Amino acid sequence: xxxxxxxxxxxxxxxxxxxxxxxxxxxxxxxxxxxxxxxxxxxxxxxxxxxxxxxxxxxxxxxxxxxxxxxxxxxxxxxxxxxxxxxxxxxxxxxxxxxxxxxxxxxxxxxxxxxxxxxxxxxxxxxxxxxxxxxxxxxxxxxxxxxxxxxxxxxxxxxxxxxxxxxxxxxxxxxxxxxxxxxxxxxxxxxxxxxxxxxxxxxxxxxxxxxxxxxxxxxxxxxxxxxxxxxxxxxxxxxxxxxxxxxxxxxxxxxxxxxxxxxxxxxxxxxxxxxxxxxxxxxxxxxxxxxxxxxxxxxxxxxxxxxxxxxxxxxxxxxxxxxxxxxxxxxxxxxxxxxxxxxxxxxxxxxxxxxxxxxxxxxxxxxxxxxxxxxxxxxxxxxxxxxxxxxxxxxxxxxxxxxxxxxxxxxxxxxxxxxxxxxxxxxxxxxxxxxxxxxxxxxxxxxxxxxxxxxxxxxxxxxxxxxxxxxxxxxxxxxxxxxxxxxxxxxxxxxxxxxxxxxxxxxxxxxxxxxxxxxxxxxxxxxxxxxxxxxxxxxxxxxxxxxxxxxxxxxxxxxxxxxxxxxxxxxxxxxxxxxxxxxxxxxxxxx
RNA sequence: GGCCUCGUGGCGCAACUGAAUAGCGCAUCAGAUUUCGGCUCUGAGGGUUGGGGGUUCGAAUCCCUUCGAGGUCACCA
Numbered sequence: 187x188x189x190x191x192x193x194x195x196x197x198x199x200x201x202x203x204x205x206x207x208x209x210x211x212x213x214x215x216x217x218x219x220x221x222x223x224x225x226x227x228x229x230x231x232x233x234x235x236x237x238x239x240x241x242x243x244x245x246x247x248x249x250x251x252x253x254x255x256x257x258x259x260x261x262x263x264x265x266x267x268x269x270x271x272x273x274x275x276x277x278x279x280x281x282x283x284x285x286x287x288x289x290x291x292x293x294x295x296x297x298x299x300x301x302x303x304x305x306x307x308x309x310x311x312x313x314x315x316x317x318x319x320x321x322x323x324x325x326x327x328x329x330x331x332x333x334x335x336x337x338x339x340x341x342x343x344x345x346x347x348x349x350x351x352x353x354x355x356x357x358x359x360x361x362x363x364x365x366x367x368x369x370x371x372x373x374x375x376x377x378x379x380x381x382x383x384x385x386x387x388x389x390x391x392x393x394x395x396x397x398x399x400x401x402x403x404x405x406x407x408x409x410x411x412x413x414x415x416x417x418x419x420x421x422x423x424x425x426x427x428x429x430x431x432x433x434x435x436x437x438x439x440x441x442x443x444x445x446x447x448x449x450x451x452x453x454x455x456x457x458x459x460x461x462x463x464x465x466x467x468x469x470x471x472x473x474x475x476x477x478x479x480x481x482x483x484x485x486x487x488x489x490x491x492x493x494x495x496x497x498x499x500x501x502x503x504x505x506x507x508x509x510x511x512x513x514x515x516x517x518x519x520x521x522x523x524x525x526x527x528x529x530x531x532x533x534x535x536x537x538x539x540x541x542x543x544x545x546x547x548x549x550x551x552x553x554x555x556x557x558x559x560x561x562x563x564x565x566x567x568x569x570x571x572x573x574x575x576x577x578x579x580x581x582x583x584x585x586x587x588x589x590x591x592x593x594x595x596x597x598x599x600x601x602x603x604x605x606x607x608x609x610x611x612x613x614x615x616x617x618x619x620x621x622x623x624x625x626x627x628x629x630x631x632x633x634x635x636x637x638x639x640x641x642x643x644x645x646x647x648x649x650x651x652x653x654x655x656x657x658x659x660x661x662x663x664x665x666x667x668x669x670x671x672x673x674x675x676x677x678x679x680x681x682x683x684x685x686x687x688x689x690x691x692x693x694x695x696x697x698x699x700x701x702x703x704x705x706x707x708x709x710x711x712x713x714x715x716x717x718x719x720x721x722x723x724x725x726x727x728x729x730x731x732x733x734x735x736x737x738x739x740x741x742x743x744x745x746x747x748x749x750x751x752x753x754x755x756x757x758x759x760x761x762x763x764x765x766x767x768x769x770x771x772x773x774x775x776x777x
Numbered sequence: 778g779g780c781c782u783c784g785u786g787g788c789g790c791a792a793c794u795g796a797a798u799a800g801c802g803c804a805u806c807a808g809a810u811u812u813c814g815g816c817u818c819u820g821a822g823g824g825u826u827g828g829g830g831g832u833u834c835g836a837a838u839c840c841c842u843u844c845g846a847g848g849u850c851a852c853c854a
Contacts (some may be wrong), residue, residue: 655803671813
């Protein structure tokens with residue numbers, strides 16, 4: 187039984203024996219630094235059950251606990267807060283127990299699986315900063331849920347069809363002169379993206395010409411020959427025109443090769459891929475099923491709708507009057523298909539920008555109405571835009587921060603900083619480059635993940651990502667420093683068996699943080715919050731640095747103390763590696 | 778206009794399933810360090826949590842109202 191559980195039962199017993207009342211729950215919090223104690227029992231909520239003076243009640247509970255719980259050595263009461271001092275031996279025993287648990291904090295998977303969707307790009311342009319946020323969030327949440335004890339499937343839906351894809355195809359066909367990634371040396375996604383921009387330029391030029399010849403802007407936008415050609419191309423694609431299909435396959439192939447490189451650089455991956463070109467017809471059968479169940483209804487023109495007005499939403503179209511599918515139809519079909527493909531899935535998480543909040547609200551509601559049990563466990567991991575100082579990012583206009591460029595730039599910055607420090611004797615050039623990438627990416631990932639997903643991020647490429655304070659590299663540095671100590675300890679032959687019985691205050695503080703880790707993982711999984719993991723790691727690291735500054739580790743003459751402090755440091759390092767793993771961030775052995 | 782999200786010291790963030798004096802980083806100022814890696818540590822100044830009202834023994838947190846920023850309300854995806 188954990189200490190908190192023991193305390194809960196004992197506090198309840200105390201209240202019962204003192205006041206003959208039953209408490210539902212007992213509220214705990216970590217004792218604030220300015221007070222003496224380790225764990226605090228909040229007395230205020232008990233006043234609902236027990237009438238009286240909180241200080242007096244707290245004192246009586248405190249006396250009861252000291253008498254009945256061996257771990258509680260003393261206590262003090264401030265206002266309605268009962269601060270308990272926990273015996274050193276309790277923390278020492280705790281440490282001995284977890285010292286050799288390599289997966290401390292995480293749980294083995296059990297129960298239903300969770301499917302996490304993220305990335306989901308269009309195949310007409312390279313990935314940019316917005317995708318980076320999406321990928322990092324989705325990947326981290328997948329890792330965290332996995333660590334909390336669930337099987338996870340990482341997936342994405344690739345938007346590989348539609349008018350926007352035809353635009354870049356058409357531009358390449360007209361202006362490309364047979365260019366290929368090989369002939370230009372460009373990454374495939376970059377090459378295709380260039381033609382998407384090219385399309386927009388030519389299209390705008392045509393609009394101007396039309397306006398000059400007397401058309402209104404609205405007419406011009408609709409009648410520009412390029413747009414008509416693109417629309418025509420989409421029709422040919424849908425009709426299965428061989429030439430169009432083969433062009434589509436060729437260009438998408440280039441894009442996928444490019445994406446693979448970016449994903450690899452970013453350190454994310456997927457267990458399965460869904461292509462919109464395969465799924466866009468899905469969902470129609472489910473509409474039929476919904477009609478039978480009375481969840482949907484048909485209008486006179488043949489279009490099918492779902493009435494959500496009782497739920498405070500609007501009426502939503504789920505099938506066009508010509509019988510073709512809309513976005514919602516596909517998403518219904520794809521969700522159902524995914525559970526068919528993976529029957530152990532009991533819930534899904536969609537990592538998609540907050541401009542689609544309404545869409546997912548509706549989608550989830552419809553799936554619930556259709557009666558799927560897993561529909562109770564759907565979550566839209568919604569996140570805010572990433573803005574630049576110059577405003578919104580627009581791929582069409584080329585005003586984006588490219589993902590590959592960004593990653594490369596971060597590594598360059600890391601290189602500049604590392605060279606000033608110079609701790610890399612004996613590293614080959616290759617190893618150094620690898621290290622710069624780890625640090626640069628660590629800075630970027632931590633910077634994005636420590637912020638609440640709902641908030642917009644204003645990203646200034648020049649100055650946004652720092653390397654000091656609450657940053658990835660700061661934490662990586664602490665990890666590397668611990669590794670250095672561990673290497674030395676090994677050389678010195680420091681014992682690994684723990685025999686100490688008493689603790690320095692800083693050691694106890696550190697152990698309290700370590701003890702929190704498993705609960706933090708669970709909480710982060712429940713709240714889908716990588717930020718919780720990031721901030722926990724930072725707090726742990728700060729506590730370690732303070733300990734490191736005050737307490738000699740290898741410098742002490744006492745062998746018992748030395749062994750314990752080395753082991754304690756090693757545990758901190760292991761947790762850093764674990765939490766950063768959940769965030770998708772690597773840690774270097776040296777830096 | 779309806780609905781949704783955000784608004785916390787100069788800047789960037791935390792706490793948002795109500796509880797102690799609203800935490801932390803950057804920046805500013807003052808210190809520490811012959812010893813385990815100074816990308817470290819200790820301390821100081823700086824906030825009526827956008828404004829107003831309410832519920833509560835207690836509100837950044839819950840309710841109402843108001844202001845500001847953004848999003849969304851397609852037989853587009």
